[in-house]
Amino acid sequence: MLLRLTWLLLQKDLRVAARSREVFGFMLLFALLCVVVFAFGFLREGEAAAAQVPGVLWVTLLFSGTVGLLRLFAAEEEGGTLVLAERTLAGATPLLLSKALMQLLFSGVTTLLLLPVVLVFFDASLAQPVLVLAALALGLVGQAMLGALVAALLVHVRLREVLLPLVLYPLLAPLVIAGVRITVLTQAGAPAEALEGWLALMLGFDALVLVTAPWLHARVVEL
């Protein structure tokens, strides 16, 4: 039931996204732009560009993800359907899940397209691609779920464009720190064991978020 309703809502989101077609493209372009801006701002001559890859990659995902989150509930607000969508037969959870999945889809595709671009641009290569991809996956899942929760809670708050990053970034700090460390360590050729702790941290974070977010959301939203 939960899954069926989530799927219904996700389908709806996909359809809306398909109608306002260019979302995907623009999100990717924005991510690219972040890369360019960071390169401008933080690269200095005579320095190996590859060393900046971890920072650029994670910060770009954080920022471009935020752009997606800000639009996540746009369709609900415009038509005044939020209350209706929150009150499905399985409560408000399908809405949260469908939004998190939507965000995950967006950021996942962005990441897959962005990663090779960053590697080419910064003339770097992934020493242990599987580990880095795992870290990225864990990071994106956590960001999607937590981001969807925060976005859902802030829908009716004015100034949420400002508040959302303000609340979200500190909450995501563990993921970003761990992600950057993992990427740095793999680049430095550290053995897989050195990364286990960090991956475990991300895993724990994700587990915590996945379990508590729907519960918190339901408590807040269902009066």
Add this chain to the structure above:
Amino acid sequence: MLLRLTWLLLQKDLRVAARSREVFGFMLLFALLCVVVFAFGFLREGEAAAAQVPGVLWVTLLFSGTVGLLRLFAAEEEGGTLVLAERTLAGATPLLLSKALMQLLFSGVTTLLLLPVVLVFFDASLAQPVLVLAALALGLVGQAMLGALVAALLVHVRLREVLLPLVLYPLLAPLVIAGVRITVLTQAGAPAEALEGWLALMLGFDALVLVTAPWLHARVVEL
């Protein structure tokens, strides 16, 4: 007349901002957050933090400025007053000017508060504070005017949260490049003459934008 109407609209914006009080605080907090994120992402051990100051400073201003720009026309949209405000007795220009001034005010205050914080965090000092401040002022003026123009043009475009940075960042590239270079050069103790070219570039950019923006805006908006 133009000035009087601009002042009227600016007054209105200030009043709206004062009622939804928190704006100023949040913008500053967001800027601080950017600094922290960048520090996490781009600082590596054993490297002088001060070297990152130019990048951090300018990129932070670019990003936090964008957040302000996204909210710039919020009050107009919500109440459907955009067309009314565009059609003052002096045409649409007072609206654009008041919005640019509003943005300048916000970003100016943010900068003044942010600058000492960044210097302390990164353990840096300004070698030629006057020149850097002049560069910052020129940068913020250009960003405010161009940003207000782009925000005004994109008000009715869906996805403008994504499109605004997409259009704005490339357009602001000369200012950011020049700003970063000036800050780097002063830190490196370059003589004032070395900076003149860059300052002239910024001045030229601002002049171009200040002259053309109102004209372009009027052409687009006044049917």
Add this chain to the structure above:
Amino acid sequence: MAKIASPRPTGFLALLSVATLLVLAALYCVAFVARPDVTLGIVQKIFYFHVSSAIAMMLCLSCGSMLSLIDLFAPSDRIDALAHSAIETGLAFALMVLTSGPLWARKSWGAWWTWEPRLTLTLMLLLLAAAVLGIRSMAADGTGRKIAAALASLAAPVAYLIHVAVEKWGGTHPMVLKGGGIQSPGMQLTFRVAMLAILLFAATLWTLRFRVLRLEQRLHALRLELSAQDVRKQRPGAPT
């Protein structure tokens, strides 16, 4: 009432054939007339297309920008289609530069990409052109065109300023034409032929897109006229 019959595209066909011949000639020259570079070897041959694509890109985008400005001044469907197709063609050549550049860079600089000012400028232009085209297609009918035109007309002067900044900054990207020029006569001939070929190719693309856009505009007008008659028929008192 819009003209229904499309005039025979004789001019266009002539342009197309000349461009095709020239491209073939250029390919021939690149392959057989110009000798491989002493240090860079065969990759150097990208040069001929890389440089001329870059120039075609600059030309198309600046034309697009200027035409957009004119369209803001004196709106006309013709100018609009001209501007729009120019930006599209510019975008295509920007992609060409951004493909040929890295291929070359890999060989001569040892990296696909560096954060070299000129390369970054090219990337910025690409993003800007894409955004302008996107906005044009996204915003409701008339406004999108105006917004895109305004932004496009800002883009050229700003791109110039970026160019200035980039020159001041300096970098590793070569400046052959402004410097010593090309020495070997074989290379020089090849370069000229390739340049001409690419420019004509750009003109062909531009014309093609322009014609398509014009036809779309005409089709739209015809559809409208049909629909107007439809509405008139449904009126009370209209003959059924």
Add this chain to the structure above:
Amino acid sequence: MTRLLAEGVGWAVDGRFVLVDVELALQPATLTVLTGENGAGKSSLLEILAGTRTPARGAVKLDGVPLPEIAPAHLARRIARLDHAPGLYLELSALENVRLFHALLHPGTAVLDAAALLTDVGLASRDHMRPVRGFSRGMLQRTALARVLASGADVWLLDEPSTGLDRAGCALLADVLQRVRAQGATILLATHDPALLPLADRRLHLDHGHLQPAQVA
């Protein structure tokens, strides 16, 4: 048997009470019309009755159970709302909207004949498939009405439902309301539209937070 009951409901904004001690009992198969001056608190009362706003005082009960104790999922199936916002996804077509909201409340049941519903509320079939973003005010209102119909709820709380409707639309609305009432629904509608008054089984007038039977005009 009372279906929806408000007991001593009060609601305050900025420390000022808009509604005080509102007592209201709505029976099945009745249509109650709520009138009152602008700013009397009709919309606020409807929101409280629907459970989307928490009253400062008192309680609302559905079939004797206080609203906060009812699962939101269940509540949504029982109580349908129509207010100033259309409650539609603007990017979706009328058909898709109606189908979606039906499916959210009644997953797995037989597919609804959404097209028939839309035709019922007078939406030309040409308009069934295009995004409702381009709809006129009256067309949006009709689509929203179809959405409410699709919910299958048995308590209807409508805020100025005839807004933007033309004469034919009003007649359709009246038809729908009578039909639903005949099927046992409890209907409460707030309106200023005299055309809807004749439908009422009971008329209430809200005056300074006080509900009283309306004088017949």
Add this chain to the structure above:
Amino acid sequence: MTRLLAEGVGWAVDGRFVLVDVELALQPATLTVLTGENGAGKSSLLEILAGTRTPARGAVKLDGVPLPEIAPAHLARRIARLDHAPGLYLELSALENVRLFHALLHPGTAVLDAAALLTDVGLASRDHMRPVRGFSRGMLQRTALARVLASGADVWLLDEPSTGLDRAGCALLADVLQRVRAQGATILLATHDPALLPLADRRLHLDHGHLQPAQVA
């Protein structure tokens, strides 16, 4: 002398015409009521007449001058619009809103007695000073009406102006309209509300882009 003139106006969406060959001449000191089915194109026509939407064909002339040739600043002083959006800054109070819009159109003239205007449209003085964000629908509509009054325009284009107004509000609206008409204003209002029909000097019915005198119901 014709004040506002539409000549062969056509307007299309997605390649489909909604309005075709609309011919309309409005005189000073007259009140014209425009009716038509939902989706007939009334709101679109009003926007075109106000110059906020460009027609696909034809032209609109104010005192003989095509709208695009009139400076927007001048246009705003001449033509006032009231439509579905209230056209108010939600964070400002009713008083501040009315004063602001008056000042934008008439800078430097004597300060307007905004409070009197608001009282005219029936807004209790208690509500003059609080942000209009908290207003009820009818209160918003009244404030918007006061804004239109403050503009001092002599062409009024109103889209369903009685939306959300209670009976007293409708009467006030009728009063205002009659007063403004007596002062020479040209008024065109689109509505489905039968209460406003008696005000009309002339009634037009929009049907498939065709304007014709309305049958008296």
